[in-house]
Amino acid sequence: MLGRIHSIETCGTVDGPGIRFILFTQGCPLRCQYCHNPDSWKVQGGEEMDTEKLIKDVIKYKPYMRNSGGGITISGGEPLLQPDFVQDMFKKCKDEGIHTCLDTSGFVKLNVADPVLDYTDLVLLDIKSYNPDVFKDLTGIPLDPTLAFAEHLNERGIPVWIRYVLVPNLTDNLDDIEELAKYLTTLKNVERIDILPFHKMGEFKWEELGYDYKLKDTQSPEKELVDQAKTIFKNHKLPIFGADKL
Numbered sequence: 676m677l678g679r680i681h682s683i684e685t686c687g688t689v690d691g692p693g694i695r696f697i698l699f700t701q702g703c704p705l706r707c708q709y710c711h712n713p714d715s716w717k718v719q720g721g722e723e724m725d726t727e728k729l730i731k732d733v734i735k736y737k738p739y740m741r742n743s744g745g746g747i748t749i750s751g752g753e754p755l756l757q758p759d760f761v762q763d764m765f766k767k768c769k770d771e772g773i774h775t776c777l778d779t780s781g782f783v784k785l786n787v788a789d790p791v792l793d794y795t796d797l798v799l800l801d802i803k804s805y806n807p808d809v810f811k812d813l814t815g816i817p818l819d820p821t822l823a824f825a826e827h828l829n830e831r832g833i834p835v836w837i838r839y840v841l842v843p844n845l846t847d848n849l850d851d852i853e854e855l856a857k858y859l860t861t862l863k864n865v866e867r868i869d870i871l872p873f874h875k876m877g878e879f880k881w882e883e884l885g886y887d888y889k890l891k892d893t894q895s896p897e898k899e900l901v902d903q904a905k906t907i908f909k910n911h912k913l914p915i916f917g918a919d920k921l
C-alpha cells in the first residue's frame with residue numbers, strides 16, 4: 676500500500692509515549708497560522724512510500740520501543756487524508772505487537788476514520804481553540820468536526836491526549852480555555868493534556884514558500900501565562916501534563 680510521506684523521524688520522543696518511529700504524512704486540509712510544516716500542505720508533494728518497506732524499517736527500532744514503552748506515531752500534515760495507507764501501516768504494526776498512535780486534527784468524516792481507529796491504541800488530538808470564531812480564523816476550517824471526533828473517540832473508548840498550542844493574543848483567552856476544560860470533563864478517555872507554548876520554528880519555511888506568516892510579531896507566551904492555562908485544567912481535576920511544576 677502506497678502513501679505520500681513528508682518526512683520520517685526514527686527516534687521521536689514528544690509525539691506519544693516512549694521512543695517512537697514517526698511518519699509525517701503529506702497533505703493537510705487545514706491552514707493553521709502557526710504551522711511548522713507548511714510544505715506538508717499540498718497533497719501531491721512528499722515522497723511515495725510503501726508500507727511493506729516501511730514496516731521493515733519500523734521493526735528495526737522495536738528494541739528501543741520495547742524498552743521505553745514507545746511505538747509508532749503517524750502524524751502530518753493530516754494522516755486521515757490517507758486512511759487506507761494509515762490503516763495498513765497500523766495493521767502491520769499491530770501484527771508486530773507495536774503500539775500505534777495517530778496524531779490528527781480530527782477534521783475527518785467518522786466513517787473514514789473508523790477503519791483506522793480499529794488499529795489505533797492512542798490518539799493525539801489537537802483542539803486548537805474552543806471558540807469557533809478563533810478556531811476558524813486560526814485553521815481555516817470549522818470547529819465542530821473536531822469535537823464530533825473527540826466525542827466519537829470517547830464512545831469508542833480510545834485513549835486520547837489533547838494538545839493545545841498557546842499563542843499570545845490568539846488562543847490565550849482564559850474564558851475560552853475554561854470552556855475547553857469544562858468540555859473535556861465530559862469525556863472519559865482523556866489520559867493527558869499538553870499545553871504547547873507557541874514558538875516560531877517554522878517561520879522560515881513560510882518565507883521560503885512565499886506564504887504570508889501572520890504571527891511574525893507574536894512572541895512565545897510567558898511562563899506565567901502557561902501556568903495560568905495549566906491551572907485551569909488542574910482546577911477541573913484534568914490530567915494536565917506538568918501540573919506538578921505549578
Ligand code: SF4
Nearest residue numbers: 703705706707710752
Ligand atoms: S493541522 Fe498541522 S500540518 Fe495541518 S496546517 Fe495545522 S499545524 Fe500544519
